[in-house]
Amino acid sequence: MKLQGNKVFITGAAQGIGKSIALSMANEGADIGIADVNLESAEKTAQEIRGLGVKSIAVRLDVSKQDQVVHAFEVFMKELGAPDVLVNNAGITRDTVLLRMKEDDWDAVLDINLKGSFLCCKEAVKIMAKQRYGKIISISSVVAFMGNAGQINYSASKAGLIGLTKTIAKDYASRGIRANAVAPGFIQTAMTDILSDTVREEMKRAIPLGQFGTPDDVADAVLFLASKASDYITGQVIHVNGGMYM
Ligand code: NAP
Numbered sequence: 001m002k003l004q005g006n007k008v009f010i011t012g013a014a015q016g017i018g019k020s021i022a023l024s025m026a027n028e029g030a031d032i033g034i035a036d037v038n039l040e041s042a043e044k045t046a047q048e049i050r051g052l053g054v055k056s057i058a059v060r061l062d063v064s065k066q067d068q069v070v071h072a073f074e075v076f077m078k079e080l081g082a083p084d085v086l087v088n089n090a091g092i093t094r095d096t097v098l099l100r101m102k103e104d105d106w107d108a109v110l111d112i113n114l115k116g117s118f119l120c121c122k123e124a125v126k127i128m129a130k131q132r133y134g135k136i137i138s139i140s141s142v143v144a145f146m147g148n149a150g151q152i153n154y155s156a157s158k159a160g161l162i163g164l165t166k167t168i169a170k171d172y173a174s175r176g177i178r179a180n181a182v183a184p185g186f187i188q189t190a191m192t193d194i195l196s197d198t199v200r201e202e203m204k205r206a207i208p209l210g211q212f213g214t215p216d217d218v219a220d221a222v223l224f225l226a227s228k229a230s231d232y233i234t235g236q237v238i239h240v241n242g243g244m245y246m
Contacts, residue, residue, distance in 0.1 A: 002227040004029035009076055009083045011063050011120060012090025014041040016189040017139065020215035021087055021222045026052045028223065033076040033083070035061035036090070055080055063090045063116025073123040082131055085226045086124040088117035088138040088161070093191060095150045106153045113157035117164060121179075125172055132176040137225045138165050139218070142185040142241045158183075162237060169235030178234040182221045185241025187213040208243030 003025055013022045014036035022032045026049045034049075034056065036042035042058035049056035057079045061072040076083060091113045094105035117138055128134025143151055144158035161181060168179040186192060186203050192212070195203075204210065221238045224230050239245060 001029035002223065002229070003085075006030040006084040006226070007033070007076075007080045007082065008085040008087065008226065009033045009035060009073070009120070009124065010087040010089055011035045011061065011116065012037075013087075014038045014045050014058075016191065017184070017187060017215040017218050018087070018089035019045050020219040021089065022049060022056075023052075024216065024219040024223050025085075025226060026054045026056065028227075029054060030085070030226075031055040031080050032057075033072075033080055034058045035063070035072050035076075037062050062112075063088075063120060064111035066119050069116075069119040069123055073127070077127070082127050083124055084128075084133065085135045085137065086120055086128075087222060087226075088120055088136070090116055091139065091157075091191075093151065093154050095154065097150055098152050101152060109153040110157050110160075113154070114160040114164070117161055121164070121168055125168070125175075125177060128177050129172060129175040134172075134175075134177040135226050135230075136165070136168060136177065136179040137222050138179070138181045139222075140165075140181045140183040140237065142183050142239065142245045144183060145239075146245050165237075166235045173234055178225075178231070180225045180230070180233060180235065181237045182218060182225065183237050183239050183241070183245075184218045185213060185239075185244040187215060187218055187240075189215060206244055207241070211242065213240060213242060 039060040046056040046058040141158040143155040
C-alpha cells in the first residue's frame with residue numbers, strides 16, 4: 001500500500017483521467033476528496049471509491065472561483081483531515097486559432113486550467129507548509145512543450161502550469177513540499193473523443209509507440225509522484241506520451 005494513510009484532494013476527478021488517478025490512489029490505501037463541477041457524477045465516483053474500503057467525499061467545485069476553492073478545502077479538512085497530496089487535474093478546452101478566438105474562450109481556459117491550479121495550490125500549501133510535508137502534482141500536457149494548432153489558449157495554460165510547478169518547488173521545498181507535473185500526450189477520454197477520425201489517425205501516426213495512452217497510464221505516473229518513492233524529486237515533469245515528444 002504505497003499511500004496508506006494519505007489524504008488526497010483531486011480536482012476534476014468525477015470522470016476521465018482524474019477518476020483513474022483517484023481509483024489508483026484509493027487502491028493504494030489513500031482517502032480521496034473528489035472536487036468537480038459535476039457533483040452528481042463526483043458523488044458516483046466517491047461511492048465507487050468507498051467500495052474499495054477507504055474514505056471518500058465529493059465536493060462541488062468550480063476551481064476558478066476562489067470562494068469555492070476555500071470552501072472545498074474547509075470541507076475536505078473537516079471530513080478527511082489535512083491533505084498530503086493535491087492533484088490539479090481539472091481542465092477544459094475551447095479550441096480555435098488565434099484570430100477566431102474570443103476573449104471569453106481565452107479567459108475560460110486560463111481561469112480553469114491555470115488560475116484554478118493557483119487557487120488550489122494556495123489553499124493546499126497553507127496546510128502543507130504547517131505539516132512540513134506535501135505533494136502537489138499538476139496535469140499539464142504535451143502541447144505545453146510542442147504547441148498545437150488551434151489550441152492557443154490551452155497550450156498557454158498548460159505551459160503556465162509548468163512555470164507554476166517549478167516556482168512552487170523552489171519556494172516551498174524548505175517546508176517539505178514537492179511540486180511536479182505530468183504531461184500526458186494523447187489520452188483516450190471524453191476530452192479527446194470529440195476529435196474527428198482524421199485528426200485521431202493523424203495523431204496516431206505521430207506517436208512512436210503507435211497507440212493512444214489510457215487514463216491508467218497517466219495515473220501510474222501520478223501515483224509514483226505521490227508516493228515516497230519520489231521524495232527526492234521536485235520541480236520535474238514526467239512525460240506520458242508514447243514518445244510523441246522527446
Ligand atoms: P475530462 O474527461 O473532460 O475530465 C475533466 C473533468 O474536470 C470533468 O469531470 C469536468 O467536469 C471537470 N471540470 C471541468 N471544469 C471544471 C472546473 N471549473 N472545476 C472543477 N472541475 C471541472 O478530461 P480528461 O481528458 O480526463 O483531462 C483531465 C486533465 O488531463 C485535464 O487537465 C486535461 O487538460 C489533461 N490532459 C488530457 C489529455 C487527453 O488526451 N485527454 C492530454 C493531456 C492533458 P464536466 O465534464 O462536468 O465539465
